[in-house]
Amino acid sequence: xxxxxxxxxxxxxxxxxxxxxxxxxxxxxxxxxxxxxxxxxxxxxxxxxxxxxxxxxxxxxxxxxxxxxxxxxxxxxxxxxxxxxxxxxxxxxxxxxxxxxxxxxxxxxxxxxxxxxxxxxxxxxxxxxxxxxxxxxxxxxxxxxxxxxxxxxxxxxxxxxxxxxxxxxxxxxxxxxxxxxxxxxxxx
Amino acid sequence: xxxxxxxxxxxxxxxxxxxxxxxxxxxxxxxxxxxxxxxxxxxxxxxxxxxxxxxxxxxxxxxxxxxxxxxxxxxxxxxxxxxxxxxxxxxxxxxxxxxxxxxxxxxxxxxxxxxxxxxxxxxxxxxxxxxxxxxxxxxxxxxxxxxxxxxxxxxxxxxxxxxxxxxxxxxxxxxxxxxxxxxxxxxx
Numbered sequence: 308x309x310x311x312x313x314x315x316x317x318x319x320x321x322x323x324x325x326x327x328x329x330x331x332x333x334x335x336x337x338x339x340x341x342x343x344x345x346x347x348x349x350x351x352x353x354x355x356x357x358x359x360x361x362x363x364x365x366x367x368x369x370x371x372x373x374x375x376x377x378x379x380x381x382x383x384x385x386x387x388x389x390x391x392x393x394x395x396x397x398x399x400x401x402x403x404x405x406x407x408x409x410x411x412x413x414x415x416x417x418x419x420x421x422x423x424x425x426x427x428x429x430x431x432x433x434x435x436x437x438x439x440x441x442x443x444x445x446x447x448x449x450x451x452x453x454x455x456x457x458x459x460x461x462x463x464x465x466x467x468x469x470x471x472x473x474x475x476x477x478x479x480x481x482x483x484x485x486x487x488x489x490x491x492x493x494x495x
Numbered sequence: 496x497x498x499x500x501x502x503x504x505x506x507x508x509x510x511x512x513x514x515x516x517x518x519x520x521x522x523x524x525x526x527x528x529x530x531x532x533x534x535x536x537x538x539x540x541x542x543x544x545x546x547x548x549x550x551x552x553x554x555x556x557x558x559x560x561x562x563x564x565x566x567x568x569x570x571x572x573x574x575x576x577x578x579x580x581x582x583x584x585x586x587x588x589x590x591x592x593x594x595x596x597x598x599x600x601x602x603x604x605x606x607x608x609x610x611x612x613x614x615x616x617x618x619x620x621x622x623x624x625x626x627x628x629x630x631x632x633x634x635x636x637x638x639x640x641x642x643x644x645x646x647x648x649x650x651x652x653x654x655x656x657x658x659x660x661x662x663x664x665x666x667x668x669x670x671x672x673x674x675x676x677x678x679x680x681x682x683x
Contacts, residue, residue, distance in 0.1 A: 419607060419664045429666055436665060465658035465678070473657040476607045476664075477624060478617055490653070 327353040328360060332374045346370075368421055368431035375414050376435055379405070385442045391450035391457055395491045398446070399467050403482040406475045415472055440464070458494055466494045515541040516548060520562045534558070556609055556619035563602050564623055567593070573630045579638035579645055583679045586634070587655050591670040594663045603660055628652070646682055654682045 331352035335344045346367050350357045364370040383405050386397035406415055421432035443460045450457040458466075467490045471482055519540035523532045534555050538545045552558040571593050574585035594603055609620035631648045638645040646654075655678045659670055 416607075419604075432666060436667070464661070466654055466681075469657040469661040470653035472661050473652070478620060479624070 324353075324355055324359060325363070328355065328363075328370070329374050329377060332370060333378075336374075366427045366431070368428045369434070371417060372421065372431040372435045375417055376438055379414065379439065380442075385446045387446070387449070391447075391453075391455045392491065392495060394446050394450065395463070395467065395495070396488055398443075399471070399487045399491055400484070402468065403471055403487050406471065407482055415476055419476070462494060467491060512541070512543055512547060513551070516543065516551075516558070517562050517565060520558060521566075524562075554615045554619070556616045557622070559605060560609065560619040560623045563605055564626055567602065567627065568630075573634045575634070575637070579635075579641075579643045580679065580683060582634050582638065583651070583655065583683070584676055586631075587659070587675045587679055588672070590656065591659055591675050594659065595670055603664055607664070650682060655679060 328349060331349045335348055335352060346357055346360050349367075349370070350360055353360075360370060364373060383398075383401040386394050386401070388394050388397055418432055418435060421428040421435070440460045443463055447457040447460060447463070470490055471487070474480070474482060516537060519537050523536055523540060534545055534548050537555075537558070538548055541548075548558060552561060571586075571589040574582050574589070576582050576585055606620055606623060609616040609623070628648045631651055635645040635648060635651070658678055659675070662668070662670060
């Protein structure tokens with residue numbers, strides 16, 4: 308956790324405001340979809356001033372990224388099963404469940420939208436990916452420390468995550484357990 | 496070429512209208528971006544009636560797909576170099592050049608947008624992918640007929656196209672020749 312993230316979650320009143328704002332964003336996303344509401348809408352729903360949101364997050368894009376990352380970390384935490392194959396199979400299955408769930412593609416569309424959305428959007432998208440890649444690399448480093456031969460995080464992105472992401476983004480049907488395990492086995 | 500496609504390009508006056516409408520769509524995309532214009536805008540620019548466009552294409556989504564496919568087939572035709580490795584390297588390099596060009600990500604964003612855009616959009620997106628996958632499969636079948644051991648079209652999608660698409664959609668920097676050739680070599 309870097310300085311900026313620590314400063315965002317100091318506990319007490321600040322933590323309550325943060326939780327209210329996250330809740331407001333989650334509700335607005337499910338009602339209107341990503342990108343169809345403003346900082347003013349979030350502030351009104353959360354019962355805080357617009358300025359509080361800008362002070363803490365800096366931009367709507369950074370706030371959306373923070374919410375997406377919190378959601379990913381809660382719902383798809385990095386597994387620690389004791390073996391690389393077990394970790395990757397569990398991780399891939401979690402990601403597949405998340406991106407094919409009821410509001411699953413939303414976080415993918417957010418990542419795509421951020422990249423095409425000016426400097427603040429690109430920065431927010433970069434932060435989101437960098438944090439998830441860092442977590443993934445930790446999981447792979449643990450495998451290396453156990454003496455297993457592990458790919459790097461970009462190998463996992465290219466050959467496990469990217470195929471699943473593209474099939475969901477292009478609406479190409481379900482991600483079956485056989486398909487997901489096949490991606491993992493092929494990479495290993 | 497199936498019945499419907501044959502009916503769309505009968506030559507003569509019809510072919511001229513088709514060319515004018517394609518040209519109008521290309522101009523509107525470069526001026527406003529995919530999704531930010533209507534059938535009426537296309538008709539006005541092309542100097543034809545709205546009803547001509549609906550009669551020939553059925554929907555804006557189907558028209559956009561036809562334009563995207565024509566563009567892909569013109570600019571990234573399937574290569575025939577005499578070897579599978581040569582074909583895949585050339586094909587991957589062409590796709591990379593296309594999706595990282597000045598208006599390159601547009602066709603990717605179109606494919607993503609179509610999938611999230613109701614029944615007509617999904618059908619148009621399915622048609623676009625089915626046609627490109629059919630062309631890709633022909634290239635792979637030629638390799639098999641020469642006695643080479645070829646992956647199927649879905650293998651190429653998952654392990655060559657998807658990684659490049661995701662890196663472009665997420666704004667993750669250039670696709671270098673080494674990176675692209677590495678994807679091909681790994682699949683083979």
